[in-house]
Structures are given as C-alpha cells and as structure tokens.
Amino acid sequence: MQQETKNFIAKITKFGKLYTPYKIFIMRWTIKSLPDQDTVKNLMHVLSIDNITATLLVQRGIETFEQARKFFRPELQDLHDPYLMKDMDKAVVRIEKAIQNNENILVFGDYDVDGTTAVSLVSSYLRSFYPNIATYIPDRYNEGYGVSYLGIDYADDNGCSLIIALDCGIKSIDHVAYANRKNIDFIICDHHRPGEFLPDAVAVLDPKRSDCFYPYDELCGCGIGFKLLQALGKNRGETTEDLIQYLDLVATAIAADIVPMTGENRILAKLGLEVINDNPRPGIKALIHQIKKKTLDITDVVFIIAPRINAAGRIKHGNHAVELLTEFNFEQAQQFASEIEQYNSDRKDLDKQITKEALQQIIDNNEHENFTSVVFHETWHKGVIGIVASRLIETYYRPTLVFTKSGDKYAASARSVKGFDVYNALESCAEYLEQFGGHMYAAGLTLKEENYQAFKNAFEEIVKATIHPDMRIPEISVDAAIDFDEITPKMTRILKQFEPFGPLNMTPVFVTKNLQDTGFAKTLGSDNEHLRLYVKQNNTGGIGAIGFGLGNKIGLTLNQQSFQAAYCIDENEWNGNVSMQLRLKDLKEN
Structure with missing residues (x-):
C-alpha cells in the first residue's frame, strides 16, 4: 500500500x-494542445484581445468574429426554427386537436430536475389558455424511472386521451402500445438515445433520432419541451419573446442535467439566468429567498437550486417540486419551498451518514486498494445512493456501486470515472443481474440477494481487466x-x-x-x-x-x-x- x-x-x-x-x-x-496559431492571431486582431483569451476561444470552437458575437451575446433570434425537429408538426396538430375537442391532457415527466421542470414548463404554458391539463410524476420507489403503467392507468381513469411525456419515453415501446389499446395517444419529448425501434406514438420529438436533422441535438428534456412551446406559440401567433418568462425553468434543467453549454443550451441558459436573477417565477423566487443569495450564477443553480428540487423526488415525491414550480401565489410558494428545504436537509443528513458508513465498510473489508467500490446495506435510503456513489469517488477514484434493499431485490446506483464505460462493464456481468440501464457514467441495476457476492467479484474482475491505468488517476x-x-x-x-x-x-x-x-x-x-x-x-x-x-x-x-x-x-x-x-x-x- x-x-x-x-x-x-x-x-x-x-x-x-x-x-x-x-x-x-x-x-x-x-x-491542452495549442490550437492553430494563425487562427488565434486572426481572432486577436479582429476582437482586439490578448493571446491567452484568443486561445481559449479557439479551443472552444470560436474562430470568427460572428461566432464570437454569438458566443458573447446570445440572443433568442439565434434559436433554430422548432419545426426543423422531426414530428414537431404532428405534435402541434395533435395538441391543437385536443384543445379544439376539449380533451383532457396529461403532462408526464420523470422525478428529477429535468423531468419536473419540463412538466412544470409545459403544463403551466398550456394552462395559460386551456384548463384541462393534469400532471403526473412517477413515484421513484413504486414505479421507477420513465413512463409507467400506473401513469397510463391514471390517465385512463381520469379521462385523458393524450399524454405528453417529457424527458422519458424514447424506449417505452410496450407502454405506448398499452396506452394505444386504451385509446390514449402519446407525444414523446425526449433527449436520450433511441433504441432500434421507436414507440408507436403520434409524435416522437428527439433530435437524437437517426432520421431527425435538427441542427442541435444536445438539448435536455426541458429544452425539448421548450421547443414544443416555441412551435405551439408560433402556430398561435406568438413570438419567442412571449416565452422568456419560462426560461428560468429551462436554465435550471440545463444546469442540473449537465448537458453541453453550447449552441441553443448556451442561449437558453444565459437568458434563463437573467430571468432567475431579475424576475423568477414565485417557486424559484421562494427557493432563492430560502438561501438568501442576491445574484446566482450557473454554479449556484447546479449546487443550490437543483439539489433542492431533486430532494422532493428523493425523499418524498416529485409532485412536490411541480407544485412549487407551478405555484403563482408567493406566500404559498414559500410554504412549498420551506417543505422542500426540509427534504433537502433530510437528504444531506442521509447522504452524510451513509457516506460515512460506506467508507467505513470499505476500510473494514480491506478493500481500499480494489479497482472498484461496491458496498451494500439493506437500510440505506434508495433516494440518495446515487449521491453517495459520487461521494465515494471523491475519496476512492474508481467505478462505484452503492446497493440497498428494494423489496425482495438488491438495487444499486452506479457511477464511473472519466473515460470508463460502467454500462459496458455491467453488461459484461449481465448474467447476475435482473435488470440494468443507464449510460457511460451513471446506471441503475437490480439483482437477487443470492447473486450479490458473485456479481461483486465479477464486476471487480471486469474493471480490473479493462480499465486503463490513466483512468484510475483523476485528471x-x-x-x-x-x-x-x-x-x-x-x-x-x-x-x-x-x-x-x-x-x-x-x-x-x-x-x-x-x-x-x-x-x-x-x-x-x-x-x-x-x-x-x-x-x-x-x-x-x-x-x-x-x-x-x-x-x-x-x-x-x-x-x-x-x-x-x-x-x-x-x-x-x-x-x-x-x-x-x-x-x-x-x-x-x-
């Protein structure tokens, strides 16, 4: 050692x-390697800036005066036409038909920040001119991530004939088929990578579709929801300026979902931060009032605002976040914010305590020199194990899984280090798993209790055999x-x-x-x-x-x-x- x-x-x-x-x-x-020096010198000349600043800009793909103008002065007019997105016309036609026919519409989204802000965004916009709007956030523990059968049944029980799914749904083929049998249509607004087949929905808005040629494919789920609003507004004779009031939600989602701060995301985040600081909706104003900070930057949104919104879904239910973000009475919003502040306090206490216990478990098991961290306790709170996994990486820089008991199964959140694909590693251990999903740096999984130790050993061996030595040293x-x-x-x-x-x-x-x-x-x-x-x-x-x-x-x-x-x-x-x-x-x- x-x-x-x-x-x-x-x-x-x-x-x-x-x-x-x-x-x-x-x-x-x-x-970083130095960029092309002729390009740097040209930018120094046209912008009258020093070599270091010009180098930083060229490293970020800013090589001309016009690109620099758009970078430093993002404007709404630089947003792309929403109708360039595949199926946008179909989505608008179906929503307008629902309104014309007085149908009930259910706005459905995930329980994290991106999902709850997206649901708040679309539902509050639609309610501004149409009353028959309901919202639904799945329960983290009873339903799990994404479109759920319970959510579809809720729509059916409440006479909803159209579901708008935000930040989820791109792989919900069976769920959409189930809804179709109940004569419920789906519009999917997602930003995750599709599978081989798309759900049989009325419209699937996802710029990562192989047949979608929208110019920017790094929007978050709330960002896709904003493009839908932009298209609906254009169809109704509104301008994008009429939607500025909603950008506090979009900026919050962009910050929390850690999507690239380029292109449309940069425009929406920059202008959304101005809304957050100048004239936020009562719910966000109430959160800011709780923390007593005058001016927020994007880091504040990531580390102060987003965790509080997330805490509702982690500790109680994501519906509490939607209630806060769609409330227009400031006094009531303050009450909701106070409750969410308590959830966040509970979350921090749990996070701190479980992290200590997990670190102690690694030491007690003499696993500090392993290639992975895999820990378990049946009482650990499922809502914070993903945070704990990230905390463990701050101490032991290696792929990490934190397990807890969920019903009769073990459930885990996985986190990885830069460059290492934890999803592929889990796939190599699939024989021990009941189910798993996610992406390169974060995933979720379940397994039977009797398979835990065998999986833990297999995961350690897979990582040991495949991780590059440099990936074990933080960069x-x-x-x-x-x-x-x-x-x-x-x-x-x-x-x-x-x-x-x-x-x-x-x-x-x-x-x-x-x-x-x-x-x-x-x-x-x-x-x-x-x-x-x-x-x-x-x-x-x-x-x-x-x-x-x-x-x-x-x-x-x-x-x-x-x-x-x-x-x-x-x-x-x-x-x-x-x-x-x-x-x-x-x-x-x-």
Missing part, C-alpha cells in the same frame, strides 16, 4: 472516528500555462463573459509555476481540510487563493518553498467588496 494511502487510512480512523475524508490520490495534469484538464503578469483586468472581464460555464465550455483552468506564499498560508475548516494562501510569482502578485479539500497540501507552501498551481480565476466578495482570487484545483512541486 502506498504510504499516502496508509496515512489517509490512519487519519480517518483515528480514535475510531470516521473523519471527513481527504483525497487519497495524486491528480494528473494534462495541458485536471489545463487550458493554458500562464504567468501572473498576463492576468490583466481586461482579460478577467472577458473571462467573466465566458459564463455560463458547463461541458464543452468549462471554467478555464490555468497553471502557473514558480509560486511562493507570502507567509499567510493556513488551513481552514473543522478538520483543516481547506487551504488559504496569498501567492506571488517573482515580483508579481500578492493574490489571494483558496483550495477546497487541499488542506493536506500546505506543506508544499511553507518556508518560502517554490511550487506550481492549477487554478481558476475567480471573484471573492466580502463585505460588499469584490476582489480577484484564485480557486485552486491542485498544487505540486515545481
């Missing part, structure tokens, strides 16, 4: 207490190596305009060498887990820096030692004053 790992085990088990874990792995830094992808004298006020102002950040437009990461702390290095937190520095490079700097989870790196900074840092350029606001600071990702010796 490596000495660093031994020290870590001793640390977290000291006096028999499980402490908040430090990272036990070494980070792998990879610096920091560095955009550029720079010196402190290259960080100018103009550069930081332009970097601020790169927001909102997300996949394919991540916050730029820089590396600077030959740094020294000015003598103010200290650790923060109840277990000294964080690091605060004030750094300089040669005679340049005196810049504040914060490193969350990097408290154990303080030794590299003491006694005027020279070191290098990977970091993002950030802002620190204190007592109304805003100053630049470095958000440290990692430290190394020079």
Whole structure:
C-alpha cells in the first residue's frame, strides 16, 4: 500500500472516528494542445484581445468574429426554427386537436430536475389558455424511472386521451402500445438515445433520432419541451419573446442535467439566468429567498437550486417540486419551498451518514486498494445512493456501486470515472443481474440477494481487466500555462463573459509555476481540510487563493518553498467588496 494511502487510512480512523475524508490520490495534469496559431492571431486582431483569451476561444470552437458575437451575446433570434425537429408538426396538430375537442391532457415527466421542470414548463404554458391539463410524476420507489403503467392507468381513469411525456419515453415501446389499446395517444419529448425501434406514438420529438436533422441535438428534456412551446406559440401567433418568462425553468434543467453549454443550451441558459436573477417565477423566487443569495450564477443553480428540487423526488415525491414550480401565489410558494428545504436537509443528513458508513465498510473489508467500490446495506435510503456513489469517488477514484434493499431485490446506483464505460462493464456481468440501464457514467441495476457476492467479484474482475491505468488517476484538464503578469483586468472581464460555464465550455483552468506564499498560508475548516494562501510569482502578485479539500497540501507552501498551481480565476466578495482570487484545483512541486 502506498504510504499516502496508509496515512489517509490512519487519519480517518483515528480514535475510531470516521473523519471527513481527504483525497487519497495524486491528480494528473494534462495541458491542452495549442490550437492553430494563425487562427488565434486572426481572432486577436479582429476582437482586439490578448493571446491567452484568443486561445481559449479557439479551443472552444470560436474562430470568427460572428461566432464570437454569438458566443458573447446570445440572443433568442439565434434559436433554430422548432419545426426543423422531426414530428414537431404532428405534435402541434395533435395538441391543437385536443384543445379544439376539449380533451383532457396529461403532462408526464420523470422525478428529477429535468423531468419536473419540463412538466412544470409545459403544463403551466398550456394552462395559460386551456384548463384541462393534469400532471403526473412517477413515484421513484413504486414505479421507477420513465413512463409507467400506473401513469397510463391514471390517465385512463381520469379521462385523458393524450399524454405528453417529457424527458422519458424514447424506449417505452410496450407502454405506448398499452396506452394505444386504451385509446390514449402519446407525444414523446425526449433527449436520450433511441433504441432500434421507436414507440408507436403520434409524435416522437428527439433530435437524437437517426432520421431527425435538427441542427442541435444536445438539448435536455426541458429544452425539448421548450421547443414544443416555441412551435405551439408560433402556430398561435406568438413570438419567442412571449416565452422568456419560462426560461428560468429551462436554465435550471440545463444546469442540473449537465448537458453541453453550447449552441441553443448556451442561449437558453444565459437568458434563463437573467430571468432567475431579475424576475423568477414565485417557486424559484421562494427557493432563492430560502438561501438568501442576491445574484446566482450557473454554479449556484447546479449546487443550490437543483439539489433542492431533486430532494422532493428523493425523499418524498416529485409532485412536490411541480407544485412549487407551478405555484403563482408567493406566500404559498414559500410554504412549498420551506417543505422542500426540509427534504433537502433530510437528504444531506442521509447522504452524510451513509457516506460515512460506506467508507467505513470499505476500510473494514480491506478493500481500499480494489479497482472498484461496491458496498451494500439493506437500510440505506434508495433516494440518495446515487449521491453517495459520487461521494465515494471523491475519496476512492474508481467505478462505484452503492446497493440497498428494494423489496425482495438488491438495487444499486452506479457511477464511473472519466473515460470508463460502467454500462459496458455491467453488461459484461449481465448474467447476475435482473435488470440494468443507464449510460457511460451513471446506471441503475437490480439483482437477487443470492447473486450479490458473485456479481461483486465479477464486476471487480471486469474493471480490473479493462480499465486503463490513466483512468484510475483523476485528471485536471489545463487550458493554458500562464504567468501572473498576463492576468490583466481586461482579460478577467472577458473571462467573466465566458459564463455560463458547463461541458464543452468549462471554467478555464490555468497553471502557473514558480509560486511562493507570502507567509499567510493556513488551513481552514473543522478538520483543516481547506487551504488559504496569498501567492506571488517573482515580483508579481500578492493574490489571494483558496483550495477546497487541499488542506493536506500546505506543506508544499511553507518556508518560502517554490511550487506550481492549477487554478481558476475567480471573484471573492466580502463585505460588499469584490476582489480577484484564485480557486485552486491542485498544487505540486515545481
């Protein structure tokens, strides 16, 4: 066992207490290759910017003045015509027919943020001019993910002849056939990859269909719902500007679903953030009121707003999220938000406790050097095991499964590390499984109790045989190596305009060498887990820096030692004053 790992085990088990874990792995830094320099120089000239900023833009596919204009100034007019999406015309015709015939319409969606925001979006829009709208969110525990037979029966019992399914349904062939036998039509609005065959629905809106040539295929489920609204509005003589009020929901879904922050997603997220900060719907306003933060960025939406919306489906029921997001009385919305805040508090307590128990289980079983983490306890809450799996990866960077008891079966959430396809690994162990589904980095599965240990052994062997050694070391992808004298006020102002950040437009990461702390290095937190520095490079700097989870790196900074840092350029606001600071990702010796 490596000495660093031994020290870590001793640390977290000291006096028999499980402490908040430090990272036990070494980070792998990879610096992106330089893009074409002629393109960089041309962009420097046409935009009057420095080499570093131009390089960052070209790395993101921004090579011309017009592309830069659309990147920095996203506008509604840059959205694509919704009727370019396959079956959009059929969907609009069927909905208008339902309205004309006074039919009952059921808006159905998943219990996560993307699903509940999508249901809230479409139902609140339709209710603005048509009353016969009902909503349905499946129960996480009784029905599971996606279109359910119970949901179809609910539609049948309540006289609904049309179901609009959002963020799900693309593989629900049997469910749609069941609905057809009950004379209930389906419109599917999904963004997941289809199977070999499509459901027999009236319309299937999914830009990932092989026969759909819509120009942008990275929309989330709520984004597909917005395109449906855009088409309905166009058919009814409305403009896209009339839909701006709904963009707070779309931006929340884009942030939570971790879809690429490019193209239409960037437009919808940017403008949606403006709605969130300037004039959000009462439900989102009530959530913001709970957290008492004036201005939110996309990170706040990911880590503050989205978990609270998710908590309803994890702890209670996704219907509570829809109630909050469709409520237009602020006082009532505050009541809903208060309840959801309690769900989120319960979720955090469960998450924290189960993570401690799971870490202890890995230590007790002497599995800290395994290629996988597979843990089980029959009482662990099913609603948080996916979060716990992600937490375990923060400590043991490897494919992870967290199991709990679900009825007479064991159910698990799986999470993976960058580059490793956990779905394929599960497929290789399919003989032990009852069912499984998901994608490269996240999946769900069930198995019989008697197959658990055999599966656990098989999964460990499959991962051990197929994972590349580099995938076992977490990567920091560095955009550029720079010196402190290259960080100018103009550069930081332009970097601020790169927001909102997300996949394919991540916050730029820089590396600077030959740094020294000015003598103010200290650790923060109840277990000294964080690091605060004030750094300089040669005679340049005196810049504040914060490193969350990097408290154990303080030794590299003491006694005027020279070191290098990977970091993002950030802002620190204190007592109304805003100053630049470095958000440290990692430290190394020079």
